[in-house]
Amino acid sequence: MINFFFSEAFKLQHKLRSWLGPLLIMILVLVAFPLSIDISQYDLNKFYFSVIVVSLLMISFLATESIFSEDYEDGSLEQLHLEEKDFYKIILAKILTYVFFIGIPMALIGSIFSFANGVSLVEIPKIFIILSISTLILFNVFAFGSALSINKGSMLGVLASLPLALPAIVLLGRGVRTVQYGGGFFEVSALMAGVALLVTAIMPIIISATLKTHLE
Amino acid sequence: MQLVTANNLGYSINDKRLFHNLSFSLNTGCGLHIKGGNGSGKSTLLRIILGLTSPSKGSIEFSNPDLQVSYLGHKNAIKHYLTPMQNLELIFQSTALQNAIHWLHTLGLKKVQDELTANLSFGQQKKLALIRIFANQTNLIILDEPFVGLDNPARDLLNEFLQKKLASDTSLILTSHIEPNIVCSELVLPDNTND
Numbered sequence: 001m002i003n004f005f006f007s008e009a010f011k012l013q014h015k016l017r018s019w020l021g022p023l024l025i026m027i028l029v030l031v032a033f034p035l036s037i038d039i040s041q042y043d044l045n046k047f048y049f050s051v052i053v054v055s056l057l058m059i060s061f062l063a064t065e066s067i068f069s070e071d072y073e074d075g076s077l078e079q080l081h082l083e084e085k086d087f088y089k090i091i092l093a094k095i096l097t098y099v100f101f102i103g104i105p106m107a108l109i110g111s112i113f114s115f116a117n118g119v120s121l122v123e124i125p126k127i128f129i130i131l132s133i134s135t136l137i138l139f140n141v142f143a144f145g146s147a148l149s150i151n152k153g154s155m156l157g158v159l160a161s162l163p164l165a166l167p168a169i170v171l172l173g174r175g176v177r178t179v180q181y182g183g184g185f186f187e188v189s190a191l192m193a194g195v196a197l198l199v200t201a202i203m204p205i206i207i208s209a210t211l212k213t214h215l216e
Numbered sequence: 217m218q219l220v221t222a223n224n225l226g227y228s229i230n231d232k233r234l235f236h237n238l239s240f241s242l243n244t245g246c247g248l249h250i251k252g253g254n255g256s257g258k259s260t261l262l263r264i265i266l267g268l269t270s271p272s273k274g275s276i277e278f279s280n281p282d283l284q285v286s287y288l289g290h291k292n293a294i295k296h297y298l299t300p301m302q303n304l305e306l307i308f309q310s311t312a313l314q315n316a317i318h319w320l321h322t323l324g325l326k327k328v329q330d331e332l333t334a335n336l337s338f339g340q341q342k343k344l345a346l347i348r349i350f351a352n353q354t355n356l357i358i359l360d361e362p363f364v365g366l367d368n369p370a371r372d373l374l375n376e377f378l379q380k381k382l383a384s385d386t387s388l389i390l391t392s393h394i395e396p397n398i399v400c401s402e403l404v405l406p407d408n409t410n411d
Contacts, residue, residue, distance in 0.1 A: 007306055014297055075291025078268060079348070082287055085267075216269050 004093035012101050019101045022063040026106055029055045030113045045118035049176045052110045056131060057169055060138035063102045065158055067094060067146050068211060081215060087208035095143050095204065103135030123179050130175035130189055136196045137168040140203040147210040171195065217244045219279055219356060219387050220265065226273030227260055234260060235405055236273065244355075247378070247388040247400025256405040258391040259290065259360050265389060266358060284354040288362060292345035296334035300325055300344050303333060308351060316351035323347070323370060339365040350377060356387045363394040372397075 012019055033051050034044055071077045080090055111128040119127060145161030171192050178185040218241045226236035234257030242248050250258050263269040265276055266287055294303050304316045320329060323343040328336055333344065342365040349357055357378070363371050375397040378388055388400065 003309075010302075010306060011295065011298075014295075014302070070295075073291075074295065075289060075293035076295075078266075078289060078291070079287070079293045081268060082266060082285055 001089050001093060004090050005097055008094050008097035009101065012097055018063075018066070022059045022102055023105050023109065025062065026055050026059045026109055029058075030109070034117075048117040049114065049180070052114060052131075053169060053172055053176065056106060056110060056134060056172075057138065057165060059106055060103070060135060060165075061142055061158055061162070063098060063106075064139055064142035064146050065155055067098060067143050068150055068207075069146065072150050072211070072214065077211065077215060081212070087211055088204050091143070091204040091207045091211075092200070095139055095200070098143075099136050099139050103139055104132055107131035107135055119179070126179050126185055126189075127176075130172060130179070130192060133189065133192045133196045134168055134172045137192070137199050138165055140196075140199045141165045141168065144203055144207050144210070147207045147214070150211070150214050168192075168195070217279060218242070219244050219283070220389075221277045221279075222265070222274065223277065224274040225261070225264065225271050225276070227257060227264065227269075228272045229260075238274070238405075240403055242387050242389065244387055245382055245385040247382050247390070247398060249396060249400045249402045250389065250391045250405065251402055252391075252405030253407045256407055258405060261405070262287075262289070262358055262360050262389065262391060280355070283356055284352075285356045285358060286349050286352040286354040287358040287360075288345055288349055289360045292341055293348070294333055294341060294345055296332070298333060299330050300333055300336070301329045303344060304347065307348060312351055312353075316347050319347045319350040320344070323373070339367060339370070342366060343370055346374065354386065356389070357381060359388070359390040359392075361392055361394075362390060363392055363396070 030051065034048070068077070071080070080087065084090060107128050110131045111124050114127050115121065115124050141161050141164045142158050144164075145158035147157065148160060149155075149157030171188070175185070175188045175192060178188050220242040222238060222240050225238040227234045228236075234255075238261070240248070250261060252258050260269060264271050266285065267276075295306065298306065300320060301317075304313060304320060308316045320326065323346070325340060325343060328340060333341060336344070346362065349359065349362075362374060366374065371394070378390075378396065379398045382388060382398065382400070388398075390396065390400075
């Protein structure tokens, strides 16, 4: 498992476009949005979180689009199947690597931008925690979408899995409200962490079956 | 000792029957050259043996369930954005990596070992992919058209390697339109192009 994680990290490290691209796009969206509309700082503070949440959703969507397609197209997936038979560990390692290299930095960027838009410094760790948990859920869901249509352009499957991501977004919205208006942060974040763990445990099994079907 | 046994294998796709009632066995230290025209199902048969594709009919049995298999198919399973050396570091660990680097040099890829794999020629990429076979210690080697793209010295090297492997009790199954210079039995698949 650790070997798979390091292998994925090694690959991602050399694919600058795959991890730096989504992060730069997120920064661009978060910077460009307030500049593109004529609005007071007071009003912006009220709904800037929505921009962070939507950009998190879209960038997660973008970052996972080719998570399996490269290995599928170059034959690496066949080789991994021969070595391991079960893709579970490989998929789990891949998703966790993507979360570590793209998801966590995205959560960090979101936290920094929320600070710049009126959130107090003491609330920043809370924002970082709920954004990080959300990326874990979103990356799992969109990785499934990517696996679903791996041989027909992964974007199609990622789009099809979009409805599955909506409950995560609703939960994230609820978490943001607890940070903004106080009360119940622990309960909501615990619920989100529970959902994230469940999704992380189950989704690789489903993705593994999906990829095996495609290999046939 | 029988290593692989195929019992009445059949495979159909989109109502087209590629082969049916195919039975054969492969002993330890023996080679099997699968022959047939384009579209006769050679690659599919290899994938069935590997367990990557399910047969429509029949079964494949292995005498040892923990059989170590190395395989090279049509896809090279190498990363174009990495250098040959980085590709080897990704595939192999410790002792096997040293062996792989030895093969990299033997195959004449030393001078391009730090260039991007995307910039290598087709033949050089094929040689790099073949290191997966050369440097792995396995009981069974399965190759799909391994000679395509190789120059004569590399072909000779591959023939010599496979012959040595057969002598050391490793079994071999391959498909190739280029006649291999090794002692092995043949299995000819029927031509389906007029079906």
